[in-house]
Amino acid sequence: MTVLGAVALPRIPPEHLAAVSNAAEESGLDELWLWEDCFWGGGVAAAATVLARTERVRVGIGVMPVPLRNVALTAMEVASLLRLHPGRFLPGFGHGVQEWMAQVGAGVESPMTLLREQLGALRGLLSGRTVTTAGRYVQLDEVALDWPPTVPAPILAAASGPRTLRLSGELADGTILTSRTAPDGVRAARALIDEGRAEAGRTEPHRVIVYLAAATGPDADRRLAAKAEQNGFQEGAGIAGDPDSIADTVRRYAAAGADTVVLEPADDDPNPVEFVRFVGEKVRPLLG
Numbered sequence: 016m017t018v019l020g021a022v023a024l025p026r027i028p029p030e031h032l033a034a035v036s037n038a039a040e041e042s043g044l045d046e047l048w049l050w051e052d053c054f055w056g057g058g059v060a061a062a063a064t065v066l067a068r069t070e071r072v073r074v075g076i077g078v079m080p081v082p083l084r085n086v087a088l089t090a091m092e093v094a095s096l097l098r099l100h101p102g103r104f105l106p107g108f109g110h111g112v113q114e115w116m117a118q119v120g121a122g123v124e125s126p127m128t129l130l131r132e133q134l135g136a137l138r139g140l141l142s143g144r145t146v147t148t149a150g151r152y153v154q155l156d157e158v159a160l161d162w163p164p165t166v167p168a169p170i171l172a173a174a175s176g177p178r179t180l181r182l183s184g185e186l187a188d189g190t191i192l193t194s195r196t197a198p199d200g201v202r203a204a205r206a207l208i209d210e211g212r213a214e215a216g217r218t219e220p221h222r223v224i225v226y227l228a229a230a231t232g233p234d235a236d237r238r239l240a241a242k243a244e245q246n247g248f249q250e251g252a253g254i255a256g257d258p259d260s261i262a263d264t265v266r267r268y269a270a271a272g273a274d275t276v277v278l279e280p281a282d283d284d285p286n287p288v289e290f291v292r293f294v295g296e297k298v299r300p301l302l303g
Contacts, residue, residue, distance in 0.1 A: 017269040017302050020046035020075070020277035021294040022226065025055035027287055032061060034288045036068040042295025046105070048075040048226075048277050051083075053115040059092045066100045073103045077191045077224070077277070078173040080111025081133040082121040086153050089133075090140035090160060097141075097164035107191050107224075108133065109173030123152060127178055134170060134186040141168035171224065177207050184211025189222030194242075194279045196225055197251035198271035205272040224275040225268055228253040229261050230284070231293065238281035245282075258293075262301035 021044055023035045039047040047065060051058030058076040065074050079089065089108075096104045110116075110126040123129050132153035139146040143163035146155045172187035174180040175195070183190040190208055192201065205223060212221060228248070230239040235255040243253055254264040265276045278298070280290040 017265060017273070018045045018275040019265065019294065019299050019302060020044065020048050020224075020275060021291045022048045022050070022077075022277055022279040023061075023291060024280065024282070024284075024287055025050045025052045025061075026282070029056045029061065029064075031288060032064050033068060035291055036065045038288050038292040039065070039072045039295065040069040042292045043299050044072055044291065044295030045299070046073045046075055046275065046277065047291065048077045048105075051076060051079050053080075053112070053119065059096070062104065063096060063099075066096060066103060073105060074100075075105035075171070075224075075277075076107055077105075077171070077226075078107035078109035078111075080116065080121075081108050081130055082111050082116040082123055082126070083119070084133075086133050086136045087140070087155065087158055090137055093137075093168065094141060094160050094162055094164050097166060097168055098162060101164075101166045105169055105171060107171040107173055108137070108187075109191070110179070125151065127182065128152065130172070130179070131182060131186065134172060134182075137170055138186070141170070169222075171222070174204070174208075180204050180207035181211035181214075184208035184213075184217070184221060185215040186211075187221075188219075189224060189274075192223065192225040192273075193246075194226035194228040195246055195248050195252055197249035198267050199251065200249045201225055201268060201271040201273050222274045223272055224277060225273040226277045226279045227264065227268060228281070229264075229278040229294075230255040230281045231257060231261065232285070238283055241283070242281050258297040258301060261298050265298070265302060 132150040145159040171189040172183040239255040
């Protein structure tokens with residue numbers, strides 16, 4: 016069965032997270048995904064709020080930009096949420112938007128090196144090991160968490176380019192693909208992820224999570240077209256229509272290799288909180 020999620024865009028003010036949480040929990044939605052984009056609310060604070068207000072829905076951050084975060088602090092925060100809400104928190108990590116990283120003085124010469132070093136250190140820390148490393152960007156001297164997770168910690172990585180997709184296959188437990196991705200793009204990404212997995216000798220399942228831009232209701236076609244033009248969608252990405260047509264598109268993405276499809280509203284969606292409820296109440300039941 017396809018896992019179905021919805022995005023609560025960071026444009027939603029933090030004080031509206033209570034309504035978002037209620038919509039996700041009450042509607043039967045599988046997963047609610049949050050973003051840590053500059054310079055809206057922080058992803059960890061938002062995820063902690065939603066997790067504390069819900070009992071069932073899983074909550075992901077897709078993603079935390081690694082240039083913004085010291086890896087030890089990230090591990091501490093992730094471990095705390097995994098202990099408080101076992102099995103319900105899905106932490107994702109990525110390069111971040113390079114212009115924003117430069118804007119806050121966090122830009123690096125080699126984002127690939129930084130992501131590799133951060134993912135490796137996170138794996139060790141969240142596994143309860145004592146980590147010493149002297150990388151180009153990550154330096155740890157016998158660092159260990161006093162409160163490591165009590166359940167396995169899923170490490171997810173956002174990726175779009177071939178090198179990052181292979182890196183995600185090598186080091187992460189799952190890959191997050193943007194809403195620019197069409198079904199054919201999911202297939203291509205899967206192949207590159209599998210190359211990284213094979214090179215690293217990894218045989219355990221690797222989850223592919225893909226955002227799917229979706230618009231419904233009045234003027235849905237125009238709103239989706241505007242989002243596609245702004246973000247440079249691959250041909251065939253996105254869907255505007257009723258619950259049945261959206262569910263059919265979700266099935267196409269699942270057939271292409273997506274384990275989880277996360278519906279993403281248009282930036283000008285008239286009611287982003289109700290969009291979350293719509294995904295859970297109207298689309299989720301159609302997927303079995």
